[in-house]
Amino acid sequence: MSAMQTKDHAELAGQFNTDENRVDWHDETLWWIRQKRDKAVNQLPEWELLRETASKIKEHVLSNLSNYLEAFEANVLANGITVHWAADAKEHNEIVHQIIKKHGVNRMVKSKSMLTEECHLNEYLAKNGIEVIDSDLGERIVQLAKEPPSHIVLPCIHKKKEEIGDLFHEHLGTPAGVSDPQILTETARQHLREVFLTRKIALTGVNFAVAETGEFVVCTNEGNADMGAHLSEVHIASMGIEKIIPNREHLGVFLRLLTRSATGQPITTYSSHYKKPRSGQEMHIVIVDNGRSVQLGRKDFRNSLKCIRCGACMNTCPVYRRSGGHSYHNAISGPIGSILAPNLDMEEYADLPFASTLCGSCSNVCPVKIDIHDQLYKWRQVIVKAGYTTKAKTAGMKVMEWTLSSPGIYHAAGKAGRIVMKYAPFAVNNTLNPWYKQRDMPKPPAESFDEWYKKNRGKK
Amino acid sequence: MTVGLFIPCYIDQFYPGAAIATLQLLEKLGVTVVYPPKQTCCGQPMANSGYEHLTTGCNELFIDNFSDFDYIVSPSGSCILHIKDHLHSEGRENQAVQVRRKVYELTEFLTDVLKIEQLDAVFPHKVGLHQSCHGQRGLKISQMTELVAAPFSKPLQLLNMVKGLELIPLNRQDECCGFGGTFCVAEEAVSVKMGVDRVSDHLEHGAEYITGADMSCLMHMEGILRRQGSNVKVLHIAEILNSSAQ
Numbered sequence: 087m088s089a090m091q092t093k094d095h096a097e098l099a100g101q102f103n104t105d106e107n108r109v110d111w112h113d114e115t116l117w118w119i120r121q122k123r124d125k126a127v128n129q130l131p132e133w134e135l136l137r138e139t140a141s142k143i144k145e146h147v148l149s150n151l152s153n154y155l156e157a158f159e160a161n162v163l164a165n166g167i168t169v170h171w172a173a174d175a176k177e178h179n180e181i182v183h184q185i186i187k188k189h190g191v192n193r194m195v196k197s198k199s200m201l202t203e204e205c206h207l208n209e210y211l212a213k214n215g216i217e218v219i220d221s222d223l224g225e226r227i228v229q230l231a232k233e234p235p236s237h238i239v240l241p242c243i244h245k246k247k248e249e250i251g252d253l254f255h256e257h258l259g260t261p262a263g264v265s266d267p268q269i270l271t272e273t274a275r276q277h278l279r280e281v282f283l284t285r286k287i288a289l290t291g292v293n294f295a296v297a298e299t300g301e302f303v304v305c306t307n308e309g310n311a312d313m314g315a316h317l318s319e320v321h322i323a324s325m326g327i328e329k330i331i332p333n334r335e336h337l338g339v340f341l342r343l344l345t346r347s348a349t350g351q352p353i354t355t356y357s358s359h360y361k362k363p364r365s366g367q368e369m370h371i372v373i374v375d376n377g378r379s380v381q382l383g384r385k386d387f388r389n390s391l392k393c394i395r396c397g398a399c400m401n402t403c404p405v406y407r408r409s410g411g412h413s414y415h416n417a418i419s420g421p422i423g424s425i426l427a428p429n430l431d432m433e434e435y436a437d438l439p440f441a442s443t444l445c446g447s448c449s450n451v452c453p454v455k456i457d458i459h460d461q462l463y464k465w466r467q468v469i470v471k472a473g474y475t476t477k478a479k480t481a482g483m484k485v486m487e488w489t490l491s492s493p494g495i496y497h498a499a500g501k502a503g504r505i506v507m508k509y510a511p512f513a514v515n516n517t518l519n520p521w522y523k524q525r526d527m528p529k530p531p532a533e534s535f536d537e538w539y540k541k542n543r544g545k546k
Numbered sequence: 547m548t549v550g551l552f553i554p555c556y557i558d559q560f561y562p563g564a565a566i567a568t569l570q571l572l573e574k575l576g577v578t579v580v581y582p583p584k585q586t587c588c589g590q591p592m593a594n595s596g597y598e599h600l601t602t603g604c605n606e607l608f609i610d611n612f613s614d615f616d617y618i619v620s621p622s623g624s625c626i627l628h629i630k631d632h633l634h635s636e637g638r639e640n641q642a643v644q645v646r647r648k649v650y651e652l653t654e655f656l657t658d659v660l661k662i663e664q665l666d667a668v669f670p671h672k673v674g675l676h677q678s679c680h681g682q683r684g685l686k687i688s689q690m691t692e693l694v695a696a697p698f699s700k701p702l703q704l705l706n707m708v709k710g711l712e713l714i715p716l717n718r719q720d721e722c723c724g725f726g727g728t729f730c731v732a733e734e735a736v737s738v739k740m741g742v743d744r745v746s747d748h749l750e751h752g753a754e755y756i757t758g759a760d761m762s763c764l765m766h767m768e769g770i771l772r773r774q775g776s777n778v779k780v781l782h783i784a785e786i787l788n789s790s791a792q
Contacts, residue, residue, distance in 0.1 A: 095733070096732055096733045096734070096735070096736075099733060099735055099736045100734070100735040102735075103735040103736065103739055106739070109739060113743070117718070124691065124692075127694055128694055130694070131694070133694040134693065134694055134695065402692065404721055404722045404724065404740050405724075405733070405736055405740070408736050408739045408740060408743075409736050440595075440596075440729070440732060440733075441733060441736075442726070442729070443679065443722050443724060443725065443726030443727075443729050443737075443740075444594065444679070444680075444726065445679035445683065445722035445726075446679055446680075446683035446684065447679075447683070447690075447692055447720075447722070449683075450683065450690050450692035450693055451692045463593075463594065466594070466595065466596035467593075467596050467597075467598050467599070469596055470595075470596030470597055470599075471596075471599070475596065479595070480597075483592050483595060483597045483600055484600065486591060486592055486600075487592060487597070487600040487601070487603060487604075489586075490555065490586045490587040490589070490592075490603070490604050491586070491603025491604060491607060492586075492603075493583070493584040493585065493586055493607070496555065496586040496587070500555070500558065500559040503559065504559060504560075520730075520731040520732075520734040521730065521731055521734075521769065523734060523738075524734070524738040524770070524773060525738065525741070525766070525769030525770050525772075525773055526768075526769045526772035526773045527769065528560040528561070528765055528768065528769070530559075530560065531560065531561075531562050531563075533562065534558050534559050534562055535553050535557065535558045535562035535565035535566065536553075536558055536583065538562050538565075538566060539569075539581050539583075540583070543569075543581070
């Protein structure tokens with residue numbers, strides 16, 4: 087393991103689990119959202135057909151991506167928007183910085199962009215003396231807390247309202263101890279209004295980029311992305327290359343799936359289409375690869391690029407609910423993050439595909455039918471073969487292979503193990519055994535099934 | 547019809563009762579059952595840990611042991627799913643394909659192949675059914691709550707044939723128990739918390755027994771129940787289906 091490696095998922099999740107009440111609260115909050123999703127999707131008898139359709143549209147796009155990107159670019163240019171291509175996060179950040187510099191300002195408002203989290207844009211711009219204010223309420227809250235988002239749709243889902251009250255007291259001047267959501271929301275509203283009115287440049291993410299028309303769609307509930315974009319003189323939109331859909335009519339599939347999957351709402355409050363700059367405004371689209379074309383070339387993992395960032399896999403994941411988004415130490419957490427991250431840095435994120443029981447619930451809720459749990463299994467094989475595992479684990483697995491490949495050794499070892507457990511239980515019942523820490527070992531039976539069978543059926 | 551009985555390694559070593567019940571139940575239903583003595587493990591513990599390349603020995607052994615049977619039946623959804631999805635052989639891929647096609651988890655074998663409609667089992671207790679993920683979402687022995695689709699459950703269909711058995715409802719019908727193979731030790735904290743939560747759902751609804759088609763999940767929950775000092779027991783579904791009035 088590299089010295090750069092931060093704490094791994096198991097360790098961070100262990101820390102999260104030192105406060106069981108908090109784990110319960112986190113689990114129940116997200117389970118409630120999963121239930122809202124269930125209610126919403128069960129109102130559509132054609133739900134499974136919608137998922138299948140969306141999956142197939144995305145498959146088609148991924149198989150023809152370069153053509154669609156070029157078509158999109160041509161239409162965007164015809165609409166009077168400037169297009170930039172960024173091979174990686176660094177290029178993306180530099181492009182954004184150049185645009186800001188050109189306009190001689192040192193601050194910007196931003197909303198709804200997980201891509202800029204992935205690229206660490208805020209840190210980059212801060213180093214270059216540019217202040218960024220995130221205007222999505224959840225994003226603003228984690229920004230004030232100097233934390234990354236813990237969830238792609240609900241960035242501050244790990245924070246209780248009392249903690250948000252404390253942050254607002256410290257940063258936005260609300261009275262101490264106030265945690266009434268209405269008061270806090272109104273405070274944020276007033277604070278952000280001033281930001282919207284004074285920032286010349288606004289950056290938003292992109293949910294869907296329509297190749298046919300060159301327009302892009304941004305889905306939000308608060309409308310803050312719209313406030314930023316409409317009041318700005320310069321609107322920058324950052325998008326990954328996989329955000330393309332062929333035609334406008336396909337929004338009829340994706341918009342129905344996105345928010346039902348995400349929060350159980352029929353549709354986001356705002357699904358805003360941006361097509362051309364208004365008179366006097368300047369618009370830029372930055373189209374970012376950052377490892378996506380590499381992932382597209384990985385046969386087993388290319389489907390991960392179908393993701394529309396709804397977060398349903400996080401809400402349903404029993405591990406995510408009990409370990410918190412930050413335990414994934416990546417901009418995108420949860421099951422989808424665990425299959426995307428190793429593509430960016432296999433060593434840094436070698437732990438993530440193992441942070442799962444492979445229960446498969448994620449693949450079942452996925453609105454574009456990504457085989458998430460199968461990909462987790464496949465990443466495990468890739469990571470071990472690439473050597474990003476501990477020597478102790480490999481040694482243990484080889485002993486297991488040796489034992490289980492030979493019936494004689496297996497039966498002898500099994501018997502020995504049961505004898506040890508019976509006569510020397512302290513050999514396994516101790517804190518060196520992670521099973522025993524909070525669980526009892528099975529009681530060793532007098533005989534194995536194999537032994538029973540030989541006695542009872544062997545002579546027939 | 548001759549069935550090869552596959553008893554997963556940890557059931558052989560720790561839960562012979564589940565294996566005996568499986569054998570007796572199949573025999574009671576008129577099936578000829580053979581237990582090949584040289585069997586060990588399906589190889590899943592290695593494969594799920596990322597060491598699928600070390601499972602060649604297990605795969606070859608499995609093909610040696612089970613190729614000749616009409617069906618291969620096992621009281622473990624998880625091991626059967628592993629065989630179905632990952633059993634391969636460089637030299638004998640045709641045989642591997644045949645094996646993958648004829649492996650069955652016990653409850654699906656009873657409902658889909660034997661098509662049994664009644665049992666003379668009696669079990670006058672309150673029972674909670676744990677839907678193990680690999681059997682449910684992998685082998686699809688029960689409908690999954692995430693999907694918009696008609697409900698069904700092969701284990702439940704069988705439990706409904708047991709006299710006196712009272713099935714308790716659960717708040718979360720098909721949430722994972724957190725066992726997850728090596729996950730249970732590698733991610734100890736989350737695994738235990740998932741197990742504790744799953745167990746308390748059953749306890750809250752008054753279960754006397756927790757059952758299911760996968761002993762590994764039950765072993766995990768049993769470890770938690772016993773540590774809590776609870777009297778609630780785990781029992782493989784074969785043991786309930788094989789039980790009689792005493």
